[in-house]
Amino acid sequence: MANPDRFINKCLLQSEGLLQITAIDVDRSNYKIGLPFIQKAGVEGKIKFIESEALPVLDKLAQEMNEDEMFDFAFVDADKENYNNYHEKLLMIVKIGGLILYDNTLWFGSIATPMNPDMPKDFNEARESIIKFNKELAADPRIELCQVCIGDGLTICRRVA
Numbered sequence: 001m002a003n004p005d006r007f008i009n010k011c012l013l014q015s016e017g018l019l020q021i022t023a024i025d026v027d028r029s030n031y032k033i034g035l036p037f038i039q040k041a042g043v044e045g046k047i048k049f050i051e052s053e054a055l056p057v058l059d060k061l062a063q064e065m066n067e068d069e070m071f072d073f074a075f076v077d078a079d080k081e082n083y084n085n086y087h088e089k090l091l092m093i094v095k096i097g098g099l100i101l102y103d104n105t106l107w108f109g110s111i112a113t114p115m116n117p118d119m120p121k122d123f124n125e126a127r128e129s130i131i132k133f134n135k136e137l138a139a140d141p142r143i144e145l146c147q148v149c150i151g152d153g154l155t156i157c158r159r160v161a
């Protein structure tokens with residue numbers, strides 16, 4: 001492709017009025033890292049940034065959202081200990097047929113090896129949470145899923161019920 005940036009911009013502009021992103025982060029400074037690139041692409045107006053803990057925002061969205069406002073797609077890359085709680089809320093606000101992606105579900109490969117007591121406590125706690133979460137996802141009849149072995153592991157879930 002001659003100029004992928006121009007192609008992406010064209011797609012985003014053609015979706016004017018359709019594409020809307022809600023981004024939640026407890027720390028606005030992290031959003032600000034990407035903001036110059038978002039501005040350069042001319043898509044700042046498409047993104048609603050909410051500085052907050054994610055769970056109360058998802059709770060509120062789940063309570064207030066109409067069916068025609070439901071999301072097509074969600075990407076989760078925050079505190080691993082809450083992935084199961086995010087999953088329950090996201091199943092209420094992502095439409096059937098929509099996708100929910102969870103990052104870091106291989107946790108540096110550690111989920112497939114015995115627990116290493118030399119690793120930091122936080123690391124091993126997140127490892128335990130992710131192992132439990134992966135098992136819960138595998139048994140969840142409301143989704144189909146695919147574990148993608150790229151980066152640190154990405155789980156793609158498609159809501160089916």
Ligand SMILES: C[S@@+](CC[C@H](N)C(=O)[O-])C[C@H]1O[C@@H](n2cnc3c(N)ncnc32)[C@H](O)[C@@H]1O
Binds near residue numbers: 024026027052078
């Ligand atoms: C690994 S970073 C996300 C990186 C981002 N996905 C990217 O690719 O650039 C994790 C983010 O989750 C945020 N975070 C951690 N706990 C959170 C919570 N309980 N609610 C909302 N955001 C949280 C952190 O502030 C941090 O910006």
